Each structure stands twice: as structure tokens, then as C-alpha cells.
Amino acid sequence: MMSTEPGDFSPLTIAAYAAQALSTDQRSDQASLTFPLLGLFGETGSLLSEVKKKHRDRASYIGYAEAVVEELGDVLWYLTVVAARGDLSLETIMASAASGGADAGQTPRTLASLQPAIMRRSSEPTAAFEHTLLKLAGDVGLLVAHHEAGHLAEPTVLADRLVTITRTLIQAANEAGVTLEAAAVKNLAKILDRWPRERIYPKPLDADAEPEERFPRDFHVEIFERQVGDRTYVFQRCNSINIGDRLTDNAMRADDYRFHDVFHFAYVAVLSWSPVIRALFRLKRKSAPKIDEAQDGARAILIEEGITTWIFGQAVDLDLFADMKPGDLPFDLLKHVRQFVTGYEADQCPLWLWEEAILQGYAAFRFLREHRRGQLHIDMNNRRLSVEALS
Structure with missing residues (x-):
């Protein structure tokens, strides 16, 4: 051509x-x-x-x-x-x-x-x-x-x-x-x-960042519920250190959105992108001020949270994407996701890669919803998020 x-x-x-x-x-x-x-x-x-x-x-x-x-x-x-x-x-x-x-x-x-x-x-x-x-x-x-x-x-x-x-x-x-x-x-x-003929993964979005400002390429995060007084919260721990705030559903009706950080970790594993987790792990790219402001700042964080909430609303009506495999997510859903991130580095990610991140995130979310606790394995080298039982 x-x-x-x-x-x-x-x-x-x-x-x-x-x-x-x-x-x-x-x-x-x-x-x-x-x-x-x-x-x-x-x-x-x-x-x-x-x-x-x-x-x-x-x-x-x-x-x-x-x-x-x-x-x-x-x-x-x-x-x-x-x-x-x-x-x-x-x-x-x-x-x-x-x-x-x-x-x-x-x-x-x-x-x-x-x-x-x-x-x-x-x-x-x-x-x-x-x-x-x-x-x-x-x-x-x-x-x-x-x-x-x-x-x-x-x-x-x-x-x-x-x-x-x-x-x-x-x-x-x-x-x-x-x-x-x-x-x-x-x-x-x-x-x-x-629907690519061959799935060729692009290099990580932070591949050219300073080593100390890159996402760790392989790490684990424990996610679990704990009772505090008369309320139940979700906690997260990495390397024996609690990270982030304790979470509830923040909704009038319980829907287990308290486990939603699993979606952000899926974005890290598959897309090499998540302003939310960058802020949480203090990995903002300060050595590149423009990137730090535009790609890792508050507006980018709000965009990611907005995408995540919007996808969740669609997923609830589709049985949380259970039994869906690559190629099954609605095309319009993925197109809307692309529109959300237009102008941000995540718009470089092909739609098939977004689909992989979403499906892997929801597989882990369904596990956590059933077991109420689990250990995430974020493997950026192989573009995989997995979850296993946490004792």
C-alpha cells in the first residue's frame, strides 16, 4: 500500500x-x-x-x-x-x-x-x-x-x-x-x-525514563479486607508496607468497587501506564517536568479514575466480562476508552492491548470479589496481571 x-x-x-x-x-x-x-x-x-x-x-x-x-x-x-x-x-x-x-x-x-x-x-x-x-x-x-x-x-x-x-x-x-x-x-x-494479525507489544511507556522513575517490572501486591470498628475496609500492602488509603465502595449500594485498584494494577502490568499507581508508589517522572505535569499530574489521575469508573458501569451490565476472551469486548467500549485518553501517552496503546488490560483486571476483580483477599502479581515483562489466594 x-x-x-x-x-x-x-x-x-x-x-x-x-x-x-x-x-x-x-x-x-x-x-x-x-x-x-x-x-x-x-x-x-x-x-x-x-x-x-x-x-x-x-x-x-x-x-x-x-x-x-x-x-x-x-x-x-x-x-x-x-x-x-x-x-x-x-x-x-x-x-x-x-x-x-x-x-x-x-x-x-x-x-x-x-x-x-x-x-x-x-x-x-x-x-x-x-x-x-x-x-x-x-x-x-x-x-x-x-x-x-x-x-x-x-x-x-x-x-x-x-x-x-x-x-x-x-x-x-x-x-x-x-x-x-x-x-x-x-x-x-x-x-x-x-484485531491485529500479530500481537506485537510496544515498549513500555516509561522505557526512556530514569531508572528510579520507572514502574518496577515485577512485583506483588496483597489486597485484603479488614474490619475496623463496625466498618469493613480494603487494605493494600506491598513489600510488607501498607500503600494507599483504606477503601470502601463509596456508593449507596454495595458493589465491591472497594477492590477497584486491581484495575489500575492491570493497566501497569499490560499498558505500562497508570498515573494513579505512579502517585501511589511515588514514581512521578520529576526529572522530566513536562511529563511530570502533563502525564503524571492530577488531571491525568482524574482521567484514569474516570475511565475506570465508566468501564465498571459497563461491566456491571455485562456480568463483569465473565467468560469473555480477547476479541469479545464491545468495539464501542474500547473506542470510548481511546477518546478518554486522547492527548495522553496511553492513547499510544492499541485497542487490543487495552482489551487485554481490561479483561485481566476484571478476572482478578472477580477473584477478589469471591475470595475477599488475594495476592496480585504484576509482571510487566510478560504483560500479565495474575492473582492467587492469600492466606
Whole structure:
């Protein structure tokens, strides 16, 4: 798609995009059209929704242009999967759509070749764009109706419907001033951020910090309940020294949030990030004043606590993520987490790594909730948080 050499750019071909997109199809039911058709229908609706939000909140909605690019990329991905499951070539579909059905020839087409070389980008939804999106929704709806009626078993019917949808999609991109290549590149980056082909762990965020200001790479923390007067508190101890404040749930209804520091330790183990634990262990990076202020300061601590509380609210409704494995956490949850940490060093962490931290933290939390005490093992070298019984 793009060379690593400066100035040596190779346009993204349709075939290359299709190959990369299909490699990220996580579903096991790859013979069925139902899932990608639902996705295509849903993402087309999301695209319409972005236009509606821009009309409703014209002055305050500032993410419109970026959202259109993202939603077009999602539509393109599902279109690719529908074509593949129908044993159709995306390159042939797009060539037919661009040429009005004429013979597309054998030369591999790039996504850029489907659109004008120069387009005027619009920051506002135009009447033409709105009309084209409604047509796109109708085209996709007709495809779904044909599927329900059993008509898509005939390959030519599916091909004709996909060519029509693709032609309308290209027109919509043109009217929005968005290149399908940019939408495709962003789409692939988003998917691989969540479902990578290979999980390569980035270096610790404090790898370049002074040795005495780095998190310890391997340590243990004891967490246990103790009765004090007529109240029960959670205490934490590391190297036989009590750390932090004694904790309660701080809630009207008991929910065991008193054990929530386990989530911060999971962030340390997996993400190499936690302003909360840095403050607790007095590991703020004082030798780098800007980092100390921006990344380890009070605002960063509040951001982390906010993320942790928000995730907990989602987890309560999902059985504290019990029986979930990597790849199962809701994509929207992880996207919201990324939005929380935008501008902080933790936004360098890929979404799949955030998922690992969250799942490991909640596995330990469920253990503590059941046993009321345990010993955490924070192993940054292997990106693992584990918990075992504490006598």
C-alpha cells in the first residue's frame, strides 16, 4: 500500500485492500451472507445518522468530516465481505460500477482511479449528498430484501445489486469530497488496531525514563479486607508496607468497587501506564517536568479514575466480562476508552492491548470479589496481571 521509504508512495489497489480487509473477517460463519448484510445495512444507517446529527447540531458537531470518512470505510469493508462470500471479486464489482458496466479490462485498478483526481471537500452535508445517501440506503435495503426472498442464490443478481450499491457509494464519496482510498486506509488501521494479525507489544511507556522513575517490572501486591470498628475496609500492602488509603465502595449500594485498584494494577502490568499507581508508589517522572505535569499530574489521575469508573458501569451490565476472551469486548467500549485518553501517552496503546488490560483486571476483580483477599502479581515483562489466594 505504501512504501516505508520517504516519498515512495504506492497507491492502494482494490485487490490489495480486499485481501487485507478479508484477512480481518473474524466471523466463523464465513459461508453466510447474513452477518455482512446486517453490517452493511447498519453502517449505511450510521452514515445517514452522521448527516442527521450535523443538521441537528450544526454549530456544535465538529466531528462530521472525520465521521463520514470512518463510516464510508465501514460500508466499504462490509461491501467487500459480502462480495467475497458471494464468490465475487471486489475489483470486478468496482470496475463495473466505475465504467457503467463496460468491460473493465485486466489492469489492476487502484481505489484512487475510481474518483476524480481533485475533489472539493465539503464541511457541510449538501442536498446532493443527502439524496445520494438516501439512494444508497434504498439500494442496500433492496439487497437485503433480495436476500430474504432467496434471490441472491443466483450470482448475477448479487453481482448486479453490488455494482449498483458501489456506483452509489462512489458518487456519495465524490459529493462528500472523501477519497475511498483514505476511507479504506483508515478502516484497515482501525480494524488492525482492534484485531491485529500479530500481537506485537510496544515498549513500555516509561522505557526512556530514569531508572528510579520507572514502574518496577515485577512485583506483588496483597489486597485484603479488614474490619475496623463496625466498618469493613480494603487494605493494600506491598513489600510488607501498607500503600494507599483504606477503601470502601463509596456508593449507596454495595458493589465491591472497594477492590477497584486491581484495575489500575492491570493497566501497569499490560499498558505500562497508570498515573494513579505512579502517585501511589511515588514514581512521578520529576526529572522530566513536562511529563511530570502533563502525564503524571492530577488531571491525568482524574482521567484514569474516570475511565475506570465508566468501564465498571459497563461491566456491571455485562456480568463483569465473565467468560469473555480477547476479541469479545464491545468495539464501542474500547473506542470510548481511546477518546478518554486522547492527548495522553496511553492513547499510544492499541485497542487490543487495552482489551487485554481490561479483561485481566476484571478476572482478578472477580477473584477478589469471591475470595475477599488475594495476592496480585504484576509482571510487566510478560504483560500479565495474575492473582492467587492469600492466606
